Amino acid sequence: MGSTSPSGLELTMAVPGLSSSSGSEGFVGCGAGNGNGNAMRDLDMNQPASGGEEEEFPMGIVEEDEEERGAGAGAGGPHRPKKLRLSKEQSRLLEESFRLNHTLTPKQKEALAVKLKLRPRQVEVWFQNRRARTKLKQTELECEYLKRCFGSLTEENRRLQREVEELRAMRVAPPTVLSPHTRQPLPASALTMCPRCERVTAATATAARTPRPAANPYHPRRPSAAF
DNA sequence: GTGGTCAAGCAGGTTC
DNA sequence: GAACCTGCTTGACCAC
Secondary structure (H helix, E strand, C coil), rough: CCCCCCCCCCCCCCCCCCCCCCCCCCEEEEEEEECCCCCCCCCCCCCCCCCCCCCCCCCCCCCHHHHHHHHCCCCCCCCCCCCCCHHHHHHHHHHHHHCCCCCHHHHHHHHHHHHHHHHHHHHHHHHHHHHHHHHHHHHHHHHHHHHHHHHHHHHHHHHHHHHHHEEEEEEHCCCCCCCCCCEEEEEEEHHHHHHHHHHHHHHHCCCCCCCCCCCCCCCCCCCCCCC
């Protein structure tokens, strides 16, 4: 992007065929790669013209050319015309309208093309590519975000697993539960357990022999919790 | 020389 | 079926 194109441009352009040299061949648009080969390069682009004056809109000749395009410009075609670089002013205006609207109606496209002295097709392509870039950037951001999420979830998972291991290692005795009425410890037989805990408790009896299933990490946080 | 950027091409899908 | 879109690719240009 480090375009060398001049800044502070006006919407005027030293376009061959528009201003002075009305050159019949002036057109250097997209499809024109054929034959003349480097016509574009000669006139070109963002280079200051030999005289040192720059051309503000390097290539946007709008008229005629449809026939030529078919001929030369295919991706598989013999050659592609030299690359168009939009001027800063063109880019600015395009960006501006992109901010307002990510898609263009045919009328808007036409108007913008006239304003920028580009072909409608070029405006259209610019918007297509711009949308694609926006989407790509967004996808990259989402990707970063998801990576961060993954990182913290992994960390959390590790932490919880450690906790589970610790709890298993502690192999706590059945919790002591006080009667709400007498304030005396209840016998184990009087306790009712939630199904999940019941499984764990039952396992306690045979813990030495049977491996336990992974416990729900959110539940056994407080080994001495009263039920 | 290499990699990034970007205009522009094409194929295939969608919408009206 | 034309117009438009997305997705992918190509090739010119540029900076390093």
